[in-house]
Amino acid sequence: xxxxxxxxxxxxxxxxxxxxxCAASGSIYSINSMGWYRQAPGKERxxxxxxxxxxxxxxxxxxxxxxxxxxxxAKNTLYLEMNSxxxxxxxxxxxNAVILTRRIGWPSDYWGQGTQVTVSS
Numbered sequence: 001x002x003x004x005x006x007x008x009x010x011x012x013x014x015x016x017x018x019x020x021x022c023a024a025s026g027s028i029y030s031i032n033s034m035g036w037y038r039q040a041p042g043k044e045r046x047x048x049x050x051x052x053x054x055x056x057x058x059x060x061x062x063x064x065x066x067x068x069x070x071x072x073x074a075k076n077t078l079y080l081e082m083n084s085x086x087x088x089x090x091x092x093x094x095x096n097a098v099i100l101t102r103r104i105g106w107p108s109d110y111w112g113q114g115t116q117v118t119v120s121s
Contacts, residue, residue, distance in 0.1 A: 002026040002110050004095045009115030016085050016119070022078040022095030022112055032098040032107050034071055034078040038091035038117075048093070049080065062088075085119045092116050 008020040024031060035050035049059045049069040057069045068081040078095055095112035 001101060002028060002099055002108075004097055004110050004112035006093065006095045006112040006115040009093060009117045011118040011120070012085055013121055014086060014119055017081070017083045018085065018117060020080040020082065020093055020095075020115060020117075022080075022097075024076040024078075024095075024097050024099065024110075027101045028076060029100045029102050031076060032100065034095070034097045036069060036078070036080050036093055037096055038089075038093045039114075040091040043091075045094070051078070082117070085117075087119050087121075090117060090119050 003026050004022055004024050006020060006022050008018060010018060012018055033050060033052040036048040037045050038048050039045040047060050048063055049057055051057050051069055051071045059067060066084045070079045092114040094114045097110050098107045099110055100107040
């Protein structure tokens with residue numbers, strides 16, 4: 001019923017930029033929070049940023065000053081503007097959302113399939 005689809009990944013040179021998008025669709029009553037995570041080969045999935053209603057955007061220290069997360073509440077869409085990309089940013093980036101699908105119930109954690117970001121010269 002709920003689907004998260006990421007887009008915007010690709011291959012760029014160091015110092016380049018990319019903009020990722022995550023569109024949530026399906027049976028959605030409300031989205032409590034959305035965020036970006038990434039996972040490099042052989043490493044654990046790590047937080048990139050999260051956005052919660054009424055809260056400032058929280059960023060991992062490694063991306064502060066370079067990445068900007070934003071959310072379009074009307075479109076149920078999450079964005080990640082990535083600037084000054086470094087090789088260590090190479091990973092699969094996953095969209096996450098905590099979603100309530102009905103007025104009475106419990107929110108569930110949803111994940112997209114991921115989009116590959118590769119930074120190399």
